[in-house]
Amino acid sequence: MSAHGHAELTHEHSVGTTRLFSIVWVWLLLLTALEVFLAYERLEVHLMITILVGLSLIKAALIMSYFMHLRFERLGLFLLLVPAMVFCICMMLIMFFPDSIRLMDLRPH
């Protein structure tokens, strides 16, 4: 039973192929190249920061789901980990936005 179970486990872990991981790697490189290009173009800061955060979140999702195998795990593990993390980061931002906007308004013009 144990040997059979181990074979199953091995099968479960080799879901990703070399080809799949190489494609993910190429996508990550392309997104990075796009970011560097935007920096080269020197976009306006607010637009720049929005695009950069968006692209970084896509890259983080790619790394977590494919390289860190989260896509091949049970949904329960994802539900245990990611919502809690997102909630904590949202809590940091709830403190961040009102105060930082107030500070920008307080600046001498």
Next chain:
Amino acid sequence: MSETEFEGIVESPWSGGASPFAINSKKLGMWLFIISDSLTFSALLVSYAYVRLETPDWPRPFEIWPAIAKSSFMTFVLLSSSLTMVLGVNSAFKGDRKKTVRYLIATIICGIAFVLIHATEWVTLFGEGVTPWSNPWKPFVPLFGGTFFGLTGLHMVHVTIGVVYLAIIAWGFGKGKYTAEHVEVSGLYWHFVDLVWMFIFPMVYLLSVNPK
């Protein structure tokens, strides 16, 4: 050892059913560590964004050449090390010890290259008078050094620890001491270090490109 571990996965001491996540305890532990560590980095990034917004003339010192080109190359090195790491984990589960160790060594070399390139960048900045507490730019913003060296320094510590960790795993796995699960868990840590850089690189470098 792998068999007892595996028994732990399938037959949970909790008699109510199968293990809820169907993973071993090491992997769950590493995941929980990664989540808490990601919050450490988030807190640092949010505080960096805060002081940066608060300061009217935040320095934007990085030129496309050489600073941005160098850090882009560092990103490429780190992403490639993640690819070799994930291929190493794959071959570890296929039971190919030799290939796994080769992939792990490639990952370690990329990690060392990253740290070395980063170190030369730091030395150049020190040479220009940029330190954690001072810099030569006007108007003087002392927090620039604190946030820059704090963020990149903590990340560099993670990479250094990761290189040592992978070296131990590669050595032990090559000798048959460790199982494929050990390699996978070390891979989780390595990908996390890569993931953090995907935020530090745009936030610290790309948003500080010299506007001229």
